[in-house]
Amino acid sequence: MALLELEEVRAGYGPTSVLHGVSLSVPEGQIVSLLGANGAGKTTTLRSITGGVHWTGDIRFAGRSLRRMHTEDVVRCGIAHVPEGRGILTELTVDENLKLGSHLRRDGAAVRKDYDRVFEYFPVLRERRGLSASTLSGGEQQMLALARAFLMKPRLMLLDEPSLGLAPLIVRAIFEIIRTINTEDRVAVLLVEQNARLALEMSSDAYVLEVGRVAVSGTSSELKGNDAVRRSYLGY
């Protein structure tokens, strides 16, 4: 059974609907890419999962329906969502942002170990611990967001365009760590990306959205190998 399943999900903002019946699934411990042009509904799909928009259809996480659940309760089920714009609390320090990631956990010893790992992945965050998060650069903020999500000890991470606006070198580093977290901790990832090539390299399965519907889906290697799909949907 898949960890996350979306079944005919329709969603929108007020009178305008964005998703017209999206079905997809993320298996336990796998990375799944969600691709598509701007405005195709990728972000709205993620926001539906964590209850940020009103939706119909069904969304199940670990066999349990998320219908009518508030964002904070969905998150407490084990889903970490790094939203568009990263959701950094710029009024707080780096350390406080990290603490907000782990504040619900009661396994003190494991938390301390996870902090050590976070600082091992992102040494810059250890240096900036006491500083206001607003002083971080874009790449550092993305690292902070990812580190904070990791500290939530989720079973599933929803990542909304982690590469947006970052230098290629930093993108490489961040994706490397996403892969490490995925393999070492068996954290499943639903990855929304503009950079399709990069995303398909990472993921096992992929879905391509077009105006609120799944246009193409399959294993990442299938999609990579299909020139027609690549040219018409992925643009490379």
Added chain:
Amino acid sequence: MQELLQQIVSGIATGGIFASLALALVLIYNAMGLVNFAQGEMAMLATFVALALIDHGMNYWIAFPVTLVIAFAGGIAIERVVIRPVERAPILTLVIITLGLATLINGLAGFIFGYVPRAFPSPFSVQTVNILGALASYQDLGVIAVSGVVLLAIYMLLQHTTVGLTMRAAAHHPEASRLLGVHVSWMLALGWGLASAVGSVSGIMVAPILLLQPNMMQTIIIYAFAAAVLGGIESPLGAVVGGVIVGVTVNLAGVYLPFVGGDLQLAVALAIIVGVLVLKPNGLFGRPSVRRV
């Protein structure tokens, strides 16, 4: 010179009273961008509760924390019942609701306890002690000490506990906080509870001086407005500093400016409010606000 020092000490004591109420205003402002016009009346009601407890034979120093707990619960209850349904309403709606709340609580207190002013006990004697040449009353020093302890406790809670951290997070970025599993709506309620408890300290401290009756806080809330605005309405530290400045200023103006005297001290507070809002709207410690479109 000696008299000036004395006036300053008693101004600081009054300022501590204003600071508690101003801090309560700041807590709710930070939680939801709202000035709670009912803050003073909530404090007044809590003070009546404290008096009832003491009248029933409870020791002052037990009645004090018990009252704070009751005020805390009351603040949460008010938020859940009255504010929750309109959490996302325009600010004008919220302001009018808190004003309605103020009127309602004032009327209820009058209904239950009557309008006859009552003496309220003070644990501190009015005897004076000589500090560096200035005579300060134990009453004033006690008020300063109690206010100081309470303000410090709030600071510790906000800055050094997980609850305080989640409260601050919810206040600044409700959406991002929800994604981190923070129950934002409950944080608002908690903010109201905390504000209610802190505010009631000012009521309990001022009651021995002004005598307790339903309109007791009507002027104190204006001084607290002045303190909060002066400090920068989003800054807890500003509320404290603003409270002390307003307390000292008003006290000195009342004594040394003949045309102000006792009955125009309130006008000094008004002048501070209007002056700060027009000249330096962010106050001493506030951040410049971004105008939303």
Added chain:
Amino acid sequence: MLQRIRNSPPRYWLVVVVILFFIGLPTVIGSFQASEWAQVLILAIAIMGLNILVGYSGQISLGHGAFMAIGAYASAILVHKYKMDYLVTIPIAGLLTGMIGFLFGVPALRLSALYLALATFALAVVTPSLIKRPAELTGGVQGIILPPIDPPPLASDAFTAVTGTAMTSDQWIYYVTLAFALVLFWLAWNLVRHRAGRAMRAIRDGEVAAAASGVNIAGYKTLAFGISALYAGIAGSLFGLAVGFVSPDTFPVALSIQLLVGTVVGGLASIPGPLIGAIFAYFLPIESNQWVPTQTWIPSQIASTVEKAGPAVTYGVVLILIMIFAPNGVVGLITAGYARLRRRLRGAADRDSGQMPPDPQTG
């Protein structure tokens, strides 16, 4: 002609009926009741002023009682010190208050809605102590007692011809108040229908957008403050006339709250709203105070407390409930109900004629 009258919307008929009602009212009620209704009309004028400010221009004042105080004292001082005719002083008081309001509107421009609420509330609390200070001008705590005014012979004779009784001072004051109320309501109606009203509403609904379409924001916001204060000033002046004296305690914070209650209950941005709000805000505490002592099961001690605490409790409850459940006030409820009723009636008629009713989603 007949056709035009028959086709005119029902609300015009309603206006005519209401005006006739208020003109005829003193001929069927006693002199004391006439003075009560004069108070209602005075409140209605002040509430209309507040409504222009809050409902149409989107600013707020929790201290409109202070503007009433200015108007009342202006008239009282002109009458008392300079022996002017009271009726002459009313427009002067209005204009003076309007000018002060206009000037007040300039710093108010810099304040957000919340800060404006805070500053005006502080003003309302401080006003009584400010009034007391220049004692030789304002009479200090005692205030100023005003000489009673007698109805002019013409009005008195006309009144006697209709009712057969002599016109009292209260009845004459009622008619003076009614005349001002009619003119001011008519002016407000014209204001909100035309350029200035549209500009103010545009500002209320979004300043940036209004500025983009060329509306002079600062100008109209201060203008709204000035007009609003003018209404409050005239109301205050009439208030002094009706009560017969002015004192600092005539204008407590509670008065400002009463005005706010009236505005909110009647409904923001509505012309009939202030009248309904005024009737409510005036009679609610009086009625509840008259009702409680008649209830023998309520101990007299509680009853006397209720008399003092009752208005505050009821005002508070009403403010909260209205803002939660009917933010558009009574007029909003009525128009929403009327629209629903008409839709239902029209739907029924359309079904009868075999046509499809318009889809409410698209309509």
